[in-house]
Amino acid sequence: MNKTASKIAEKTGIPSEVISSQPKIEMTGTKSLYIENHRGIKLITHESIIIKFSSGTMTAEGKEITIAEMTREYMLLKGDFISFKFDKILE
Amino acid sequence: MIYISKLWKFFNGYVIISIKGYNIEKLINKALCSGIVIRHIKKDKNIAEAELLPEDFKAFAELCARYRCRMRIVHKNGFYRTLLFMKRNALYTLGIFLSIAVIYALSQMVWIIDIMGNSAIDKHSILETCRNSGLYELCNKNSPDYKKIAEELRIKYKNIAWINISLKGSRVSIRLAEDKPAVKAVTDSEACDIVSTAQCRISYVVTEKGTPLVKKNDIVKEGDVLISAQLVPAGTEENPVTDIVRAKGSVRGILKRNYSFTIPYSINKREYTGRRRTAVFIGTAYRKICIKNARPFSPGEKSEEIIQLRLGEDCPLPFFIYKNIYSEYIEKRVNKDIETAKKEASVHITEFIAQNYDISSDILSVKTRYSEGKECLSVNAEIISDENIGTEKPHTDTGGSTINGTTENSGSG
Numbered sequence: 275m276n277k278t279a280s281k282i283a284e285k286t287g288i289p290s291e292v293i294s295s296q297p298k299i300e301m302t303g304t305k306s307l308y309i310e311n312h313r314g315i316k317l318i319t320h321e322s323i324i325i326k327f328s329s330g331t332m333t334a335e336g337k338e339i340t341i342a343e344m345t346r347e348y349m350l351l352k353g354d355f356i357s358f359k360f361d362k363i364l365e
Numbered sequence: 366m367i368y369i370s371k372l373w374k375f376f377n378g379y380v381i382i383s384i385k386g387y388n389i390e391k392l393i394n395k396a397l398c399s400g401i402v403i404r405h406i407k408k409d410k411n412i413a414e415a416e417l418l419p420e421d422f423k424a425f426a427e428l429c430a431r432y433r434c435r436m437r438i439v440h441k442n443g444f445y446r447t448l449l450f451m452k453r454n455a456l457y458t459l460g461i462f463l464s465i466a467v468i469y470a471l472s473q474m475v476w477i478i479d480i481m482g483n484s485a486i487d488k489h490s491i492l493e494t495c496r497n498s499g500l501y502e503l504c505n506k507n508s509p510d511y512k513k514i515a516e517e518l519r520i521k522y523k524n525i526a527w528i529n530i531s532l533k534g535s536r537v538s539i540r541l542a543e544d545k546p547a548v549k550a551v552t553d554s555e556a557c558d559i560v561s562t563a564q565c566r567i568s569y570v571v572t573e574k575g576t577p578l579v580k581k582n583d584i585v586k587e588g589d590v591l592i593s594a595q596l597v598p599a600g601t602e603e604n605p606v607t608d609i610v611r612a613k614g615s616v617r618g619i620l621k622r623n624y625s626f627t628i629p630y631s632i633n634k635r636e637y638t639g640r641r642r643t644a645v646f647i648g649t650a651y652r653k654i655c656i657k658n659a660r661p662f663s664p665g666e667k668s669e670e671i672i673q674l675r676l677g678e679d680c681p682l683p684f685f686i687y688k689n690i691y692s693e694y695i696e697k698r699v700n701k702d703i704e705t706a707k708k709e710a711s712v713h714i715t716e717f718i719a720q721n722y723d724i725s726s727d728i729l730s731v732k733t734r735y736s737e738g739k740e741c742l743s744v745n746a747e748i749i750s751d752e753n754i755g756t757e758k759p760h761t762d763t764g765g766s767t768i769n770g771t772t773e774n775s776g777s778g
Contacts (some may be wrong), residue, residue, distance in 0.1 A: 313394075314390075314393070314394030314397060314398075315390050315393060315394060316390060317390055318389075318390060318393075318406065318408045318413070319408055319409065319410075320407075320408070320409050340405055340406060340407045341403070341404075341405070341406035341407075341415075342404060342405055343402075343404050343405075344393070344397060344402070344403050344404070344406065345397070345402055346397050346398065346400070
């Protein structure tokens with residue numbers, strides 16, 4: 275389903291996050307991270323956070339990480355981010 | 366935008382909770398699926414802290430119980446909570462509102478009146494005029510008509526060329542520019558005589574311009590013309606000049622002055638005991654409130670000290686601390702012998718000469734005569750001096766007359 279949606283998005287020029295559940299990640303400097311289309315969190319500590327997406331997970335590492343706001347649609351993270359790592363679910 | 370969201374959050378109210386457990390992430394995910402909005406989630410080890418909306422609290426508490434997490438309320442905040450707090454602490458609320466009211470009332474007053482640009486006009490005189498027009502320290506800043514006051518000041522002081530009164534906060538600035546009187550240009554073409562300032566015997570005459578009417582050893586009265594502006598031809602010139610000029614020259618004369626005074630043999634001298642009392646008042650320039658009262662000594666001396674309160678160097682406040690310092694003294698009778706009185710008289714004469722004689726004057730002699738009385742020593746000093754006696758006076762046709770003089774130029778004496 276995801277693959278088809280991505281192809282349609284590619285052909286029509288519509289942003290892929292609109293028609294598929296692919297995550298959209300916006301970062302402002304190293305202090306703020308805005309994530310859309312998430313599926314919740316797997317783990318949160320002061321130094322790291324693991325966020326679940328439909329396609330896998332993302333691990334963000336840093337200092338004093340907090341979830342400033344969290345709804346079903348989006349998540350706003352605050353902290354001093356150092357590194358990111360993406361793990362894809364093998365299909 | 367952040368501020369609006371914070372304000373919105375404050376009006377809605379929020380609860381800060383602490384969650385303890387091992388399935389916090391799962392709990393948060395479940396809460397999200399249930400439509401519960403969670404903010405500011407922080408987690409350290411197995412304790413998390415988060416913000417919840419009051420309406421989600423009950424649902425979240427049920428979820429906590431299901432996921433075996435312990436929840437505790439850390440803090441409740443919001444507009445409604447604040448209102449409740451204020452209702453319960455009426456005195457505190459009253460204090461806050463009173464403080465706001467006092468700050469507002471104080472900000473409506475004129476605290477400082479600055480006057481800039483005045484040199485000939487006295488500052489206190491301007492302040493007094495302003496006071497009569499309703500502008501004074503601690504008056505309501507909105508009540509005076511500043512344009513009218515500026516106009517009144519301009520009418521009262523004719524030498525004000527420009528004036529502006531502006532209000533900045535609680536400070537009124539009066540800025541003005543004064544008319545500077547045009548300096549009268551003295552030209553050589555202006556006809557002037559040199560006249561005598563005192564009755565004396567001439568000791569020295571040098572004429573640079575004009576006709577000398579006196580010579581050495583002539584005796585002149587006050588106001589006599591010494592050097593005339595009218596040029597008088599000698600008769601030997603080919604083209605005789607009879608112009609009226611500005612007389613220039615130096616004329617010195619020998620003057621005799623008498624100075625009489627008395628030195629009492631015994632005087633009352635104040636001896637301070639060291640006892641002091643201080644009365645302290647606080648107030649404005651027009652009103653005082655007594656903080657500490659003190660009774661004056663009898664006999665005693667009173668001295669005043671005024672300290673203006675200020676916030677830093679550039680911000681004087683319209684409040685003053687007035688100190689009246691009373692010092693006690695004892696009057697003691699001190700007797701002097703004749704020699705001491707004569708010495709004192711000598712010092713007195715020296716001081717008189719230093720104060721009353723010009724630096725260019727030469728003191729030729731001082732003859733002192735003493736007459737001993739019962740209670741005091743009478744002193745008469747005859748001071749003979751050689752000094753400049755010529756001063757410029759606009760030329761008149763009448764001229765002057767000498768008592769015993771001729772019209773020949775004597776040169777130097």
